[in-house]
Amino acid sequence: MTPHRPDEPHASQPAPNWQEESPYPAVPEPDFAVRRITLIALLIAAIVLPCVYVAASAYASFRARVAEATDITLRTVRIGEEHALKVFDLNETLDARIDDFVRGLSNDAVRAQEATIHEKLNTIGGGYPQVASVSIFGPDGMLLANSRYYPAPHASIADRDDFTGIRDGKVIEHVSKVMIGRVGAGETVFNSGIARRNADGSFGGLVSVALRQSYFDAFYRELLGSEASAVTMTLMREDGAVLASFPLLPAAQRQPAPRPELASALAAARRDGVLHTRDDGASANGGAEIIAYRRVGSYPVYVSCAYREAALRADWYRHLAVLMVSVFTPSIVLWLMIGLSLKRLAAEEQAWARWQAEASMRRSIESAYRQSRKMEALGNLVGSVAHDFNNLLMIVSANVQIARRRGNRPAEGELSAIERALKGGQSLTRQLLGVARKQPLRSETIEFARWMDASRELLRASLGAKVELVIEVRADVWPIHVDVAELELALINIAVNARDAMPNGGRFTVRAGNVSLRHGDGFPLTGDFVQISLDDTGSGMGRDVLAHAFEPLFTTKPKGMGTGLGLPQVFAFCERSGGLATIDSAIGAGTSVRLYLPRSNAVAAAAPAAEPRREEPAVSGGLNILLVEDNDEVAAGTEALLQMMGHTVHYVFNADAALRLVEHPAAPFDLVISDIHMPGAMNGIDLAEAIEALPAPVPVILVTGYAEELERARNVKARVLSKPFDIALLEKILQTIRREREQRAQPAGKPG
Known part of the structure; x- marks a missing residue:
């Protein structure tokens, strides 16, 4: 496949086109x-x-x-x-x-x-x-x-x-x-x-x-x-x-x-x-x-x-x-x-x-300055809303788990429906954070051809039975360094839009090839990129709609069918990955979305071999846990859930109070679970760094709806969970911490 060169003439939408009226009057030519x-x-x-x-x-x-x-x-x-x-x-x-x-x-x-x-x-x-x-x-x-x-x-x-x-x-x-x-x-x-x-x-x-x-x-x-x-x-x-x-x-x-x-x-x-x-x-x-x-x-x-x-x-x-x-x-x-x-x-x-x-x-x-101010304000607003929404989801998730652990079988159907709604809410929150540039990227190097082959069925399910999926990915496509989950979400967003544009069926084609962009090509990027083209044979968009295609919250779908976050997520993902997204469309001629993702010089990691399952030794005894959370309802749900797991929980409102308790405990704590963003002089990462500096540091788990300081958090010896976190994953981490505590408590030289 010959990749589309950006210097070829085409009616494309390379970036969000929010034009504002200029204060300078036009002079006749x-x-x-x-x-x-x-x-x-x-x-x-x-x-x-x-x-x-x-x-x-x-x-x-x-x-x-x-x-x-x-x-x-x-x-x-x-x-x-x-x-x-x-x-x-x-x-x-x-x-x-x-x-x-x-x-x-x-x-x-x-x-x-x-x-x-x-x-x-x-x-x-x-x-x-x-x-x-x-x-x-x-x-x-x-x-x-x-x-x-x-x-x-x-x-x-x-x-x-x-x-x-x-x-x-x-x-x-x-x-x-x-x-x-x-x-x-x-x-x-x-x-x-x-x-x-x-x-x-x-x-x-x-x-x-x-x-x-x-x-x-x-x-x-x-x-x-x-x-x-x-x-x-x-x-x-x-x-x-x-x-x-x-x-x-x-x-x-x-x-x-x-x-x-x-x-x-x-x-x-x-x-x-x-x-x-x-x-x-x-x-x-x-x-x-x-x-x-x-x-x-x-x-x-x-x-x-x-x-x-x-x-x-x-x-x-x-x-x-x-x-x-x-x-x-x-x-x-x-x-x-x-x-x-x-x-x-x-x-x-x-x-x-x-x-x-x-x-x-x-x-x-x-105009760009005004737009950057607008997007900064929108990002802060969306990020705050998403953070609060994550707390609400955390409350619902914790209480659903409590109801399940209490064996409430007559309400099993209702609990399953709530869990499905939770997954939808998590997806919506993730899109909001992606558009606001507050969703942390967990990038890795992948071979797109092999990854696309593994994701074929996921795309097919997103397109539905009426749409034919055609994949034409060259075997020599360069590796790319991206967040795989964000890439998968971007393709699904585009596929869902294509499916809605082809209610009577059609064809959705995925192509990928290498393209080198140089100065003078008339494109805002330079360097080696992998161009991923996603083309459909749907109804297409007019110029007035195309001009707003990448705007957050803009949608032409009927009420209840679109959030206006799909294509903005695609654009934000490509931009944060060091690339760009463009879109070409015309009424009756279908739509073509092109993702330009930078080439990676690293070697793609091979799929990890499945390790044989090992029986974990049984552990007994609960942990003494210090819970740090500024939201009372989130704290109440988490505390009740931890107590049902057999642990002792002490709750404080902010990191300042938590540090005082860890430094001078009435009883030693086995674990600190803390939110990152809290009122007070310290946040959760500051607390983790302070605990790490103590003579006898305590394990720390940081919980967050989004992590603007994720890079800093990675330098701290703390585990990070995203709200609303998976209860099974939390329980597994607690089991590991409890096992480590028992190993430390064993006398030296005594076999475990």
Whole structure:
């Protein structure tokens, strides 16, 4: 796949397009166009007479080349017809000789004398390069004898068109269509056969000579010689089925529909003629052609020779170029004078353009500043809302787990529904934090081709049953360093939008390739990138909608069906990964979203091998836990859940109070679980750093809705959980901490 270059012209939306009214009034542009048109009109007047002469000469030259090409096709097709006639006449003679040799012999007699007949067939057909094999078939289509194999293999041609056609008296089937020989070395052949007759005149079987298609292809290659680049030679049946050709047709075009003009000539049983076809796309070679054709004797076979007008025109263009140079040279002086005037006009226009560019740059800088302030405010608002929403989800999650642990089986269905709603809320919160640039990225190096293959079913589920998924990812795509979860979410968001744009079904195509962007490409990025193209065949978007496609909370979907966070998440993810997202669309032409993700020079990590499960030793005894949380309801739910797990919990409101308790505990704490963002002089990370500096540090688990200081948190010896966290994961961590406590409590040298 050839990646889309950003310097190619396309109507795309490379970034959110929030335009605000500029405080600078637009100045009317000077009428450079009228002055330029006047000068160009003078230039045209200076060359109109030479143009008329060139046009007349070019027309006469073109007609001469058409006549020459027609003569070449006529001469070539005559040679091809004579060659084919000799081959088919010889074939008919071979068929007759073999029929005479076995005439009067029954099927059993042929089988009884198979060795003698095999030698005879080999002698008759083995000396001709065009003959692949000679076969004798019974009335039921079973192979009785063959020139290549003895004994003859068990094979039947009862279902073949040439067998049934000759049996039923059809003339055209005396020459079969092209096939892979069933009896032979798998060569591509077509058969020339005659019917065997019993003494009473009834059908007694078939004598068939298989002709090598490669023999005719090689002959046509030698015949065309240097003209092969412009001329096509074809041997076909009168129904248009191709028997041999040069240049060779691809396997998918071995039975192409003939040109409408040629098909009409074959249907009218014309013996020969010359046709001038139009560029209708029906030809295997494409484009308009001059076709000469001739029937091969009385056989239902034609030879055709086609001269491509594209080659004719290329030669004509070269002649025309020489003619134009020789004719227009005297006009160069006048053109230079007018050119100087045009150059002066262009200099004036450039000066005007520079002034306009400077004013536009100033407007763009001011607009970008206003937009950055707007996005900063929106990010803070969304981040605060998402943080509070995470706390609410944490409260609901904790209480659902409490209800489950109390064995509330009559409400199992309702609890499951709440858990499903929790997952939806977590996804929405994640999108909000991604748009606000407050969702931490956990980047890793991956091979996109392998990752895409593993994610195929996830995309298919997002698209639904009506949409066809096509994946065309090159194997040599560079590795990329991204947050896999965010990449997966971005693809799902785009796939869901594509599905909604194709309610009656369609096609969603994923392509990926390498692209290098350089200065001067007219693109805001430079360097090596992997371009991921996601194209659908949906209804598309108009320019007014396209201009707002990446704006947060903007959606055209009905109420309740869209959040307006899908494409903004895609744009924010690409931007935070060091890349960019663009979108192209038009009404009725579908939508194409392109993700540019920077190339990674690191080696993608291999999938981790599954470790054998080990039985964990049982542990007993709860932990003495200090819970630090500024939200009372979150603290209450978490405290109740921890107590149900068998732990002792002490709750404080902020990090300052927690540090005082850890430094001077009434009873030593085994673990501190703390939120990160809290009122007071210290936050959760400060608390973790202070505890780490104590002579006897205590394990710390940090809990957060989003982590603006995640990089700092990673430098602290603390585990980090995202709200609302998985209770099973928390319980596993607590088990590990409890086991570590018991190991420390064991006397030295005593086995555990």
